[in-house]
Amino acid sequence: MKYKKFAMGLLLLAGSQLAQAEQIGSVDTVFKWLGPDHKIVVEGPELDELECGSKISLSYTVEVAGKNMQPDFEPVFERKIHQFLNCVEGLMHTGQRDMIRVRISKADFEAGFRFRHIGEVLYAKIKSEFDTVVDKCQVKIVVGDEPNAALRKHANEVFDKRDERLKSMTDESVPVFYSCIMCQAFSPSHVCIVTPERLGLCGAVSWLDAKATNELDPQGPCQVVTKERCLDERTGRYEDVDEAVAEYSHGALEHVTLYSLLEDPMTSCGCFECICGIEPCSMGVVITCREYAGMTPLGMTFSEMASMTGGGVQTPGFMGHGKHYIASHKFLKAEGGVARLVWLPKELKDQIRDKLNETAKELYDIDNFADMVADETNCPSGDPEELLAYLTEVGHPVLGMEPLDM
Helix, strand or coil, X not given: CCEEEEEEEECECCCCECEECCCCCCEEEECCCCXXXXXXXXXXXXXXXXXXXXECCEEEEEEEECCCCCHHHHHHHHHHHHHHHCCCCCEEEEEECCEEEEEEEHHHHHCCCCHHHHHHHHHHHHHHHCCCCCCEEEEEEEECHHHHHHHHHHHHHHHHHHHHHCCCXXXXXXXXXXXXXXXXXXXXXXXXXXECCECCCCCCCCHHHHHHHHHHCCCCCCCEEECXXXXXXXXXXXXXXXXXXXXXXXXXXXXCECCCCCCCCCCCCCCCCEEEEEECCCCEEEEEECCCCCCCCCCCCHHHHHHCCCCCCCCCCEEEECHHHHHCCCCCHHHCHHHHEEECCHHHHHHHHHHHHHHHHHHHCCCXXXXXXXXXXXXXXXXXHHHHHHHHHHCCHHHHCCCCCC
C-alpha cells in the first residue's frame, strides 16, 4: 500500500486569539505500511497549557495510505487543508507553504477546541473528500520551535524539487491552463489563472498541482481553461481566459491579462506571498513580501500595500503574486519583464538570487542582475532619490527602458 506523508505549518495569531506560531511542516514521499487508522497525536503542550496571546511554533503532519495514492496528489491535499480548516467556525487559515497562519478564537477555546481537534478535522475531511485514494489516515501535531525548525527545512527542500519539475515547461508548451478559486472564501470575486510560468499567487499551486487537483476532483476549485483564442501575446490576453474569469468570478471580472501589471492585471485575494507596485521616479517595480515588515520606497509597508491590493479587485500598478513568479520569463512581460525590478527585501532577494540571475542572463544577457537590485541594506532610507542614485551607480537597465504609460 502506498504511503504518503505531508505536513503544514501554522501561525496562530494573538490579540483576540489564543496563540501565535510561525512554522511550516514537511512533505515527504516514502513507501511503507501505515499504522492505525484515525490516530491523532499531539507532541508538546496542548492549547490549554499555553498563555493567551503567547507565541508558539506548531506543525501538523498528515499521513495517508491508499493503493491509488500518487505523489502528484500530495500538494493537492496540502492546499485543500486551507479549505478544510476554514470550515471550522471561529478558526481562520491563511497563507501558503512555509508562511501559514491560523487564528483560533477565544470562543472556540472556551467551547473546548484544542490542537487535537485540528487533527480530527483533517482526518474527517481527507477521508470523506479523498475516499477514492485514501484508505487510512493519521495526523501528528508537533508543538515547539526546535522540532519544527528541521521540519520546515525539509519541507522547503521538497517544495524546491517540485518547482524544478516545472523548469522545462512553458505557457506555450501546454494545451490548457487552469483556474483556481480556493481562496474565494475570503475574496468571492478572486480567480487565479495558473500556468506553467505563473503559479498561483499563494505560491502553493503550480500548473502541475492544479492539473492534479482537477483530476482528483473534476468539479472542484481547479477547472480547465482553454487557450485557443489569444488576443495579445505581449500582455497574455486570451478570450478563453476572459470567459473563464467572468464565469468563476460570478460576473465581477470581465478581462484579465496574464503578463501585465497595468492592463487588467490578475486579481488578488489575501494569500499572496508578495506584492509589486510601480515606483514612479525610476519607472521600475518594487516588490515586498509578507516576511518583511519594513517600509518600501513606495512609502508603504506590506500591510499597507495589501490593503489596496487584496479583496479580489484589479488595481492597475499593484499586484499580488508568488515568490517564484518573479524569476519567470513571463513576469511583467508587457512592461519589459524582470528588468523593471528595482527594489526588494534582501531576504527575498537572497532566496531567489540564482533564479533571478539566470533569467536576467537569458533575457537580457546581464550578469549578476540581483546585485543591481536595491534592498534595505544599500538603500536604507527607502527614499526614491536614494534609490535612483543607487540604480544610476550600478547601471540598472531600467534607466534605459521606455517610461511606462501610466
